[in-house]
Amino acid sequence: MACLLCAHETEEVAGFPALMRVTSDSRIWPAGGRLAICPQCHAVQKPVDSAFQQEAKDIYASYQLYFQSGGSEQKIFTERGARPRSELLLDHLLSLPLPEHCAALDVGCGAGNLLQALSRRRPGWALYGADIGDQRREQILAIHGVKHFFSGDISAIEGRFDIIFLSHVLEHVPSPVAFLRQLAMLLNPGGMLAVLVPHWRENAFDLLVADHCMHFTVPSLHRLLNECGFSILSGGSGLCPKELWAFASLRREEKSPVAIGENNVKAEVDKAIAWLAQARDWAMKCRPHTPLGIFGTAIAATWLTRAAGLAPNFFVDEDKDRQGLAYLGRPVLAPAAVLPESTVLVPLPPGIAENVADRLNRPFGKPVFLVPPAL
Numbered sequence: 467m468a469c470l471l472c473a474h475e476t477e478e479v480a481g482f483p484a485l486m487r488v489t490s491d492s493r494i495w496p497a498g499g500r501l502a503i504c505p506q507c508h509a510v511q512k513p514v515d516s517a518f519q520q521e522a523k524d525i526y527a528s529y530q531l532y533f534q535s536g537g538s539e540q541k542i543f544t545e546r547g548a549r550p551r552s553e554l555l556l557d558h559l560l561s562l563p564l565p566e567h568c569a570a571l572d573v574g575c576g577a578g579n580l581l582q583a584l585s586r587r588r589p590g591w592a593l594y595g596a597d598i599g600d601q602r603r604e605q606i607l608a609i610h611g612v613k614h615f616f617s618g619d620i621s622a623i624e625g626r627f628d629i630i631f632l633s634h635v636l637e638h639v640p641s642p643v644a645f646l647r648q649l650a651m652l653l654n655p656g657g658m659l660a661v662l663v664p665h666w667r668e669n670a671f672d673l674l675v676a677d678h679c680m681h682f683t684v685p686s687l688h689r690l691l692n693e694c695g696f697s698i699l700s701g702g703s704g705l706c707p708k709e710l711w712a713f714a715s716l717r718r719e720e721k722s723p724v725a726i727g728e729n730n731v732k733a734e735v736d737k738a739i740a741w742l743a744q745a746r747d748w749a750m751k752c753r754p755h756t757p758l759g760i761f762g763t764a765i766a767a768t769w770l771t772r773a774a775g776l777a778p779n780f781f782v783d784e785d786k787d788r789q790g791l792a793y794l795g796r797p798v799l800a801p802a803a804v805l806p807e808s809t810v811l812v813p814l815p816p817g818i819a820e821n822v823a824d825r826l827n828r829p830f831g832k833p834v835f836l837v838p839p840a841l
């Protein structure tokens with residue numbers, strides 16, 4: 467299959483097809499997918515063959531956005547406490563020098579969380595939402611400041627904008643180069659693009675997401691934006707844990723794109739895939755423990771539960787919006803409600819898992835929360 471970024475022939479990752487997968491809305495998905503790396507530009511990707519296209523269609527046809535918390539946006543836990551992803555993105559973006567009145571478009575606006583946050587913080591801006599489906603049209607138009615909602619693909623979008631948001635969109639797009647070039651034409655001179663995507667280097671579970679066809683690194687995201695006519699203003703990892711971000715503006719003069727090299731991607735992906743299989747095997751060994759809990763109520767928790775054939779008694783989530791609800795038919799508990807004789811598996815990337823387990827084990831004085839093997 468040709469690389470989605472540079473059209474060079476890609477190479478497949480051998481261990482991937484045997485792993486069960488998960489959808490971006492946290493439902494288990496059968497094994498049998500393909501993962502590939504481009505030997506020329508090193509981009510990690512899913513070959514977009516007819517099987518991928520059919521699966522993506524099936525996933526989107528029954529998509530359930532944020533069903534774990536009754537529709538409220540997923541919280542990101544940082545040292546400064548729990549905050550919705552939109553607020554973290556805006557904290558940073560709104561600290562940049564921006565005109566007083568901007569026209570801002572959110573592509574893939576979903577339930578409108580980002581538009582709502584923008585509306586509260588910049589009530590004078592003209593806001594626009596775009597999404598594939600039309601189901602949320604009235605909900606989006608009801609947000610203060612929203613002038614228009616575009617449904618369908620991006621060719622349906624009319625007008626010019628000062629800021630275009632792409633939060634967790636680009637990893638779903640099978641032709642990212644054409645997509646970004648089309649968006650670039652919708653920007654006013656000096657206009658800006660704000661991108662958030664998952665970061666598999668911090669979170670190997672992202673590679674398992676069946677409907678994500680692109681898996682970015684800092685260099686591959688920057689290289690793509692460069693090639694599509696953008697200059698990077700700021701970006702990297704660390705704004706939201708396990709995610710990459712980039713703010714980019716249209717390049718003014720016809721400068722040639724910046725060359726960004728990258729090594730060892732193949733070895734890193736192989737290691738990540740091996741680690742996922744080890745984490746699953748570790749969970750299988752913990753299967754007889756009772757009462758058994760799983761930390762989290764999203765992609766990694768679903769995948770570990772189903773891939774290891776676990777029947778947990780409960781899930782644990784620090785997000786108050788999720789506590790008291792059910793997940794995969796089991797109750798979601800606050801960490802403080804966990805009984806000391808329990809075992810709770812923490813399916814998070816190494817490093818993050820240790821921090822969470824250390825903190826949550828403290829009141830018990832013993833290891834109740836267990837971490838997967840090291841990478």
Ligand SMILES: [Zn+2]
Pocket residue numbers: 469470471472473474504505506507508509
């Ligand atoms: Zn390539």
